[in-house]
Amino acid sequence: MSGFWASWNYSRHGRCLRFSFLVISVLLVLQCEGVGKEHFHSFQKTYNTTTSFTVTPSQNGCPLKTTVYYPVAGGSFSPIYFIGGFGGVQPAETYSELLSKIASNGYVVMGIDRFSLSGDLENELWTRPSERTLQVDKSSERFACQIQWLRKNIDTVPELHGTLHSPNWNKTTLMCHSKGCDVILKILENNIAQVADMAKAAIYLDPFSIHSRKAPKVKVRIPSFSYLSALSEKFPTCCIKGFGYRRFYDLMPCVKVKMDVQGFGHCDLLDYKYWELCHKIGFCVTTNDTRLEEYKNFLQKEVTSFLSWTLDGVTEVKKYLTDPKYIPFPLLDLAYNETKCE
Numbered sequence: 001m002s003g004f005w006a007s008w009n010y011s012r013h014g015r016c017l018r019f020s021f022l023v024i025s026v027l028l029v030l031q032c033e034g035v036g037k038e039h040f041h042s043f044q045k046t047y048n049t050t051t052s053f054t055v056t057p058s059q060n061g062c063p064l065k066t067t068v069y070y071p072v073a074g075g076s077f078s079p080i081y082f083i084g085g086f087g088g089v090q091p092a093e094t095y096s097e098l099l100s101k102i103a104s105n106g107y108v109v110m111g112i113d114r115f116s117l118s119g120d121l122e123n124e125l126w127t128r129p130s131e132r133t134l135q136v137d138k139s140s141e142r143f144a145c146q147i148q149w150l151r152k153n154i155d156t157v158p159e160l161h162g163t164l165h166s167p168n169w170n171k172t173t174l175m176c177h178s179k180g181c182d183v184i185l186k187i188l189e190n191n192i193a194q195v196a197d198m199a200k201a202a203i204y205l206d207p208f209s210i211h212s213r214k215a216p217k218v219k220v221r222i223p224s225f226s227y228l229s230a231l232s233e234k235f236p237t238c239c240i241k242g243f244g245y246r247r248f249y250d251l252m253p254c255v256k257v258k259m260d261v262q263g264f265g266h267c268d269l270l271d272y273k274y275w276e277l278c279h280k281i282g283f284c285v286t287t288n289d290t291r292l293e294e295y296k297n298f299l300q301k302e303v304t305s306f307l308s309w310t311l312d313g314v315t316e317v318k319k320y321l322t323d324p325k326y327i328p329f330p331l332l333d334l335a336y337n338e339t340k341c342e
């Protein structure tokens with residue numbers, strides 16, 4: 001287990017040696033370049049460099065602002081739509097590190113915002129989140145329209161036009177953080193703008209939805225990953241028990257995983273400067289800043305392994321979601337159900 005993680009860290013962040021010394025094995029150091037890369041990288045091509053661009057209502061005539069992260073090298077990439085916290089009020093750009101890491105595994109990640117915030121994000125963001133949240137009740141329709149807009153128009157956006165980037169819409173994933181998952185749940189429940197018809201997988205990161213409590217079981221048969229960072233439920237509660245990942249897991253009909261990881265919190269997946277803000281004002285409980293990079297690498301790996309397994313049929317990576325031996329952090333909960341989605 002440590003061999004795998006050591007290798008994986010090495011290839012990205014040069015941390016391998018430190019881990020290897022723990023295991024005291026010269027062989028492991030060699031494996032960093034050989035076996036480790038094979039374990040993770042051979043299933044999916046990874047890309048060194050990712051980039052991004054933004055489409056906005058004012059410049060592109062779309063319903064909502066969206067930041068698109070994708071590998072610079074051309075290819076056919078699976079699309080992931082992402083909606084952030086507070087029902088998409090938390091801008092995708094505050095998750096840019098994680099979303100770029102995910103994109104580097106061969107995905108086009110489209111982070112959709114509820115508002116086109118401009119200027120000083122930091123000040124705008126944390127001022128009155130609860131008031132902002134009140135405004136987003138009817139937002140599911142607009143997100144669904146934006147999802148369809150991107151599907152129809154993304155190839156014509158100047159940054160991508162005429163390049164070799166072509167999203168493979170047959171592998172469309174819906175992903176969210178926190179109350180962004182409330183929007184996705186409503187989209188799946190009501191097939192708003194036929195978006196449920198195009199979805200092939202759902203990834204719920206620290207989901208929170210009051211609606212979920214009474215929501216009917218989701219009928220759309222797609223694989224799903226329901227994830228919780230345990231500190232999210234610690235005071236001041238940023239996820240409330242009964243309205244979160246367990247409930248999302250229960251609502252989904254087929255192949256699914258739920259995981260509760262100890263020691264991390266609701267803001268730990270954010271870009272550093274937004275994490276720092278959350279940490280300083282104590283908005284949610286966070287870890288300290290010694291393992292943030294490791295945490296984001298872990299999350300990207302869980303997300304992309306889940307999609308490789310369920311959408312690309314790479315069963316070898318299933319163990320990174322189902323076997324604690326291959327998961328580098330202590331878990332409070334891990335369960336899965338392999339009832340087929342077809």
Ligand SMILES: *[C@@H]1O[C@H](CO)[C@@H](O)[C@H](O)[C@H]1NC(C)=O
Nearest residue numbers: 041045046047048049071073
């Ligand atoms: C990664 O980037 C480096 C430097 O930019 C380049 O030399 C190398 O070939 C790249 N590797 C891959 C797999 O694209």
Ligand SMILES: *[C@@H]1O[C@H](CO)[C@@H](O)[C@H](O)[C@H]1NC(C)=O
Nearest residue numbers: 076077166167168169170171
């Ligand atoms: C997507 O699915 C359609 C219908 O099953 C198929 O014709 C098409 O080739 C698929 N596209 C890709 C890129 O796999």
Ligand SMILES: *[C@@H]1O[C@H](CO)[C@@H](O)[C@H](O)[C@H]1NC(C)=O
Nearest residue numbers: 262263264287288289290291
């Ligand atoms: C950071 O958190 C880790 C894990 O909880 C702990 O072992 C370490 O001592 C902490 N470091 C600091 C500087 O607080």
Ligand SMILES: *[C@@H]1O[C@H](CO)[C@@H](O)[C@H](O)[C@H]1NC(C)=O
Nearest residue numbers: 252253254255336337338339
């Ligand atoms: C898995 O899910 C199916 C369908 O919801 C359910 O009938 C079955 O009992 C579940 N299996 C376990 C072990 O929970």
